[in-house]
Amino acid sequence: MRGAAADIQTDLTAIAGDGSASIEPDACAAYAVDGVTPSCVLSPATPEQAAELLLSVADRGLAVIPCGNGTKLGIGAPPQRYDAALSLRELNRTTYYEPDDLVVSVEPGMTLGVLQQMLAGRGLWLPLDPAGGERATIGGILAANSAGPLRMRYGGPRDMVLGMKIATADGKIVKTGGRVVKNVAGYDLAKLVIGSHGTLGVIVEATFKLYPRIATRATWAIEIDSLDAGREFRRRLLASPLRPMRAVLLNASARTLVQSANREVTGSRRMMIWIEAGGSASVIARYERELSGLAAHMNASLKPAGNSEDAEVWKGLADFGNRLASQRHTAVVLRAALPIAATEEFLKRAEQHGRVEGLEVAGVAQLGVGAVEIGLSSIPSPEQRVPNPTNVEKLRRLAADLGGSLIVTHCPVELKPRIDVWGPRGDDYETMRRLKEAWDPSFILARGRMIGAFESGRAMT
Amino acid sequence: MLYEYDALSSRRVPDAVVFPETTAEVSAIVKLAASAGLPVIARGAGTGLSGGAVVIEGGLVVSLARMKKILEIDIENERARVQPGVVNYDVSLAVADFGYCYVPDPSSQKACTIGGNVAENSGGPHTLCAGVTTNHVLGLEVVLPDGSVIHTGASHWDRPGYDLTGLMVGSEGTLGIVTEITVRLTRLPEAVKTLLAVYDRVSDATATVAAVTARGITPAALEMMDGFMLRAIEAATHAGYPLDAAAVLLLEIEGLKEEVEETSFELEAVATENHARSVRTARSAEERDLLWRGRKNAFGAIGRLAPNYYVQDGVIPRTRLVQMLDYIGEVEQRFGLHIGNIFHAGDGNLHPLILFDGRDPEQRKRVVQAAEAIMTRCVELGGSITGEHGVGIEKNELMPLIFSEDDLEMMRRIKSVFNPQALLNPGKVMPSGKVCGELRIQVN
Numbered sequence: 001m002r003g004a005a006a007d008i009q010t011d012l013t014a015i016a017g018d019g020s021a022s023i024e025p026d027a028c029a030a031y032a033v034d035g036v037t038p039s040c041v042l043s044p045a046t047p048e049q050a051a052e053l054l055l056s057v058a059d060r061g062l063a064v065i066p067c068g069n070g071t072k073l074g075i076g077a078p079p080q081r082y083d084a085a086l087s088l089r090e091l092n093r094t095t096y097y098e099p100d101d102l103v104v105s106v107e108p109g110m111t112l113g114v115l116q117q118m119l120a121g122r123g124l125w126l127p128l129d130p131a132g133g134e135r136a137t138i139g140g141i142l143a144a145n146s147a148g149p150l151r152m153r154y155g156g157p158r159d160m161v162l163g164m165k166i167a168t169a170d171g172k173i174v175k176t177g178g179r180v181v182k183n184v185a186g187y188d189l190a191k192l193v194i195g196s197h198g199t200l201g202v203i204v205e206a207t208f209k210l211y212p213r214i215a216t217r218a219t220w221a222i223e224i225d226s227l228d229a230g231r232e233f234r235r236r237l238l239a240s241p242l243r244p245m246r247a248v249l250l251n252a253s254a255r256t257l258v259q260s261a262n263r264e265v266t267g268s269r270r271m272m273i274w275i276e277a278g279g280s281a282s283v284i285a286r287y288e289r290e291l292s293g294l295a296a297h298m299n300a301s302l303k304p305a306g307n308s309e310d311a312e313v314w315k316g317l318a319d320f321g322n323r324l325a326s327q328r329h330t331a332v333v334l335r336a337a338l339p340i341a342a343t344e345e346f347l348k349r350a351e352q353h354g355r356v357e358g359l360e361v362a363g364v365a366q367l368g369v370g371a372v373e374i375g376l377s378s379i380p381s382p383e384q385r386v387p388n389p390t391n392v393e394k395l396r397r398l399a400a401d402l403g404g405s406l407i408v409t410h411c412p413v414e415l416k417p418r419i420d421v422w423g424p425r426g427d428d429y430e431t432m433r434r435l436k437e438a439w440d441p442s443f444i445l446a447r448g449r450m451i452g453a454f455e456s457g458r459a460m461t
Numbered sequence: 462m463l464y465e466y467d468a469l470s471s472r473r474v475p476d477a478v479v480f481p482e483t484t485a486e487v488s489a490i491v492k493l494a495a496s497a498g499l500p501v502i503a504r505g506a507g508t509g510l511s512g513g514a515v516v517i518e519g520g521l522v523v524s525l526a527r528m529k530k531i532l533e534i535d536i537e538n539e540r541a542r543v544q545p546g547v548v549n550y551d552v553s554l555a556v557a558d559f560g561y562c563y564v565p566d567p568s569s570q571k572a573c574t575i576g577g578n579v580a581e582n583s584g585g586p587h588t589l590c591a592g593v594t595t596n597h598v599l600g601l602e603v604v605l606p607d608g609s610v611i612h613t614g615a616s617h618w619d620r621p622g623y624d625l626t627g628l629m630v631g632s633e634g635t636l637g638i639v640t641e642i643t644v645r646l647t648r649l650p651e652a653v654k655t656l657l658a659v660y661d662r663v664s665d666a667t668a669t670v671a672a673v674t675a676r677g678i679t680p681a682a683l684e685m686m687d688g689f690m691l692r693a694i695e696a697a698t699h700a701g702y703p704l705d706a707a708a709v710l711l712l713e714i715e716g717l718k719e720e721v722e723e724t725s726f727e728l729e730a731v732a733t734e735n736h737a738r739s740v741r742t743a744r745s746a747e748e749r750d751l752l753w754r755g756r757k758n759a760f761g762a763i764g765r766l767a768p769n770y771y772v773q774d775g776v777i778p779r780t781r782l783v784q785m786l787d788y789i790g791e792v793e794q795r796f797g798l799h800i801g802n803i804f805h806a807g808d809g810n811l812h813p814l815i816l817f818d819g820r821d822p823e824q825r826k827r828v829v830q831a832a833e834a835i836m837t838r839c840v841e842l843g844g845s846i847t848g849e850h851g852v853g854i855e856k857n858e859l860m861p862l863i864f865s866e867d868d869l870e871m872m873r874r875i876k877s878v879f880n881p882q883a884l885l886n887p888g889k890v891m892p893s894g895k896v897c898g899e900l901r902i903q904v905n
């Protein structure tokens with residue numbers, strides 16, 4: 001094995017240049033996906049190098065997984081073949097920045113945190129709060145189309161990308177879109193690649209439209225007694241003229257998880273709504289007034305979060321899935337996509353299901369977005385039992401009954417082969433499969449993780 | 462030699478036009494055509510400006526005009542399900558009483574269809590801050606060229622799998638026929654304010670646009686019209702535009718009352734700093750409507766000035782607006798043509814209107830040269846050849862200006878997955894390799 005790996009490494013080093021390929025066991029282990037460790041880590045320093053590497057990988061019949069900082073690498077079926085990690089961390093430059101036109105192009109390895117810091121210098125930002133937060137790389141955010149609660153106001157990554165450069169499985173670098181805010185020339189290849197989890201091409205540059213930084217932001221908390229109260233709040237909020245930046249509802253377990261990292265757990269079993277708005281002092285005052293009114297309707301009160309607490313809450317939320325998975329090695333984290341009005345009901349049914357099955361259900365609902373993150377772990381000893389995979393199917397059915405779908409974002413390695421990550425195929429599956437074949441005929445990119453998975457007989461339907 | 466566009470339009474007679482009322486009928490028609498090897502061309506309202514619905518080699522035109530039902534309005538989930546023949550404006554009208562709208566508002570919104578909008582990924586004045594069609598479509602039902610029916614996306618965000626909805630939007634009817642669309646609805650703002658900033662110099666108006674962008678002020682809409690257009694529009698619509706101005710900016714701000722007040726104050730200040738002669742606020746809904754009616758009827762107004770006009774659709778970085786308008790002025794001189802400027806300034810999406818007399822072949826030749834010069838310049842400045850009107854048969858031969866052979870190859874592979882026999886809307890979007898140099902679309 002090592003010999004073959006060394007051959008591959010020698011071959012690939014020749015293309016990548018010294019130092020850009022490694023077979024160090026520690027380096028490789030850091031890129032393990034679903035328990036599969038690659039034999040080699042490739043770290044191209046330029047987009048061209050990334051493309052050349054792909055070509056040589058294809059020539060040798062190998063398979064790679066493009067990787068950033070790994071905050072979302074758990075999403076996907078176990079790889080069917082995984083020879084080399086294609087680490088994009090070193091591809092992290094800014095290639096175009098026109099602050100006066102509110103446009104920036106960056107390479108995929110740049111982290112969101114670094115980008116935000118650069119943009120802040122000119123009073124700009126990219127309104128994204130993906131899973132993994134500031135540590136998430138741009139490439140990973142786009143590959144997973146990872147949107148957080150900010151999507152209610154700003155849309156998700158797919159809505160902010162103006163153009164992209166993609167390294168293809170046949171070693172080309174292709175461009176789609178451009179650097180202007182409106183452009184309909186040619187097919188929108190970026191849309192296809194965004195959310196394809198590295199299975200269609202490697203994003204080597206992305207161009208975003210930018211937004212002016214919000215002068216002042218404020219976060220408030222509302223403690224509520226029931227999901228029905230949460231639903232009532234969401235209804236009234238969406239029917240009001242208010243346009244908050246983001247709003248989430250945390251059930252008691254999720255609240256404990258998100259807040260416990262920062263301070264003493266209060267032990268409260270109540271749910272919490274966090275809501276953030278931005279603007280001038282008078283706009284913030286208006287929000288505070290109206291949100292107080294909405295809270296009063298539910299016999300609850302609005303509490304402003306302190307400045308530091310404020311940031312911590314949203315950070316904690318972005319890390320919800322990763323934190324849960326690292327704290328409780330048995331946890332399964334799911335993400336449901338639902339019609340906006342079904343979010344609280346889904347959470348309610350998931351909680352009911354948890355009570356019946358003896359599972360703790362930590363849930364975060366993104367209000368006005370229709371996304372719910374659910375962490376399942378066993379009680380009373382969270383460290384011991386891995387939840388039965390049938391729970392995933394049961395929750396998936398609950399989501400489907402409400403018109404939604406559900407994927408698995410984190411789960412213990414031993415459980416993965418028995419779990420259907422993506423759920424049932426639609427009537428558009430055959431088209432997706434043919435697109436994968438047309439762009440990556442030898443399946444060198446993340447083989448089996450998204451599309452091939454269905455062929456392996458692992459799918460439930 | 463410039464082709465005879467009148468002659469060409471007569472050559473482009475379809476073998477038949479069908480008016481299906483259901484998805485099943487569309488599917489049956491497409492199957493039939495496929496077995497006969499006949500091209501199929503979907504058609505909405507026919508307002509497209511890049512010749513997307515034009516018949517090139519005969520075939521079947523599938524008009525979606527009779528599929529015009531709004532199937533479902535679901536306010537709590539902020540979405541509506543519609544058939545492709547529904548007229549854009551009718552969606553907003555249907556949900557207005559609930560306090561909602563459908564954001565993308567092409568100037569042709571009272572005629573064009575949602576199906577056509579999806580095919581072209583259409584924009585409009587209010588897509589500046591809220592995004593174009595692709596940002597407001599959740600899911601589609603599509604009939605593929607073999608007659609099979611697929612459902613892409615969902616009635617919510619984030620269905621697992623590839624974003625085929627995002628790929629279909631803007632594919633100009635070359636990947637499938639859209640038979641149902643789930644659109645996102647957006648809450649109407651609490652307050653709206655419309656401003657008209659008047660300038661004695663075009664460059665001051667463009668400088669204002671650049672400054673608004675650079676300062677990160679986000680109006681809901683930011684449109685520009687030059688003096689030539691103003692006078693034409695005023696004669697046709699009586700919108701209340703100043704006749705002696707060199708240019709005006711039509712600005713709209715939406716949001717909470719407080720936000721609207723603050724932003725309009727900022728915008729007024731920027732306009733004044735950039736030498737606006739006056740900044741007028743629409744005082745009533747009627748005045749606001751009138752200002753917008755003028756803008757939205759602008760193309761029609763031009764008909765009074767010249768027998769024909771040819772609309773361009775270039776896009777440039779907003780930092781290059783001043784430069785670009787200067788260049789258009791040069792082109793006007795060089796080719797001896799009148800060019801009116803009206804555009805979605807906040808997006809950097811220009812619509813220079815080249816006026817001419819189509820009966821004069823020599824003029825037509827100059828029009829094509831002028832148009833190409835403008836598009837080439839847009840590309841040189843870092844822009845694109847089309848911001849919202851699509852490639853169609855108008856600009857497909859210009860695609861190599863912005864895309865390499867490798868870029869185009871990946872697009873072709875997509876096309877061959879969906880439309881392997883190229884029976885669906887043949888000859889559109891992708892370059893055929895033939896030399897250009899002719900006016901390829903029928904102009905108004």
Ligand SMILES: Cc1cc2nc3c(=O)[nH]c(=O)nc-3n(C[C@H](O)[C@H](O)[C@H](O)COP(=O)(O)OP(=O)(O)OC[C@H]3O[C@@H](n4cnc5c(N)ncnc54)[C@H](O)[C@@H]3O)c2cc1C
Pocket residue numbers: 502503504505506507508509510512513514525545566567568569572573574575576577578579580581582583584585586633634635637638639640760761849850886
């Ligand atoms: C006065 C005027 C102002 C305009 N202003 C704007 C503007 O502000 N912004 C803007 O973006 N555009 C504008 N346009 C252009 C045009 O209105 C848009 O492109 C519109 O979306 C076309 O819709 P339609 O229903 O007329 O489509 P058509 O012209 O009938 O068709 C356009 C393309 O869509 C395809 N198509 C139509 N229906 C379907 C379907 N159901 N499935 C698959 N393919 C389909 C056709 O094959 C064709 O390729 C304007 C046009 C005019 C005449």
